[in-house]
Amino acid sequence: MIDNLINCDISLRFMEPNPFQIAIFIWVIGFIWQEFKQAFGSGIRVYLTAHSKSNIFSLIYIKSKL
Numbered sequence: 001m002i003d004n005l006i007n008c009d010i011s012l013r014f015m016e017p018n019p020f021q022i023a024i025f026i027w028v029i030g031f032i033w034q035e036f037k038q039a040f041g042s043g044i045r046v047y048l049t050a051h052s053k054s055n056i057f058s059l060i061y062i063k064s065k066l
Helices: 002-006 019-042 044-049 052-065
Strands: none
Touching (some): 019 052
16 A cells, blocks of 8 residues: 555646736736835834724734645
8 A cells, every 4th residue: 555655656737827817817926025115114012003903804814824
């Protein structure tokens, strides 16, 4: 059983991203960049305490995309 798993010949195929996937990737990176600028521009403590619910939801959203 283990020998079959070790000697398994699986070929991995790389799929190139289509333009829609590239656009979504750029949008997510932009969203993350905006949140970092906001957090470090005003300070982490201020960022987390001011409008805490919306910022927490933003952080959860970013975490779900990564």
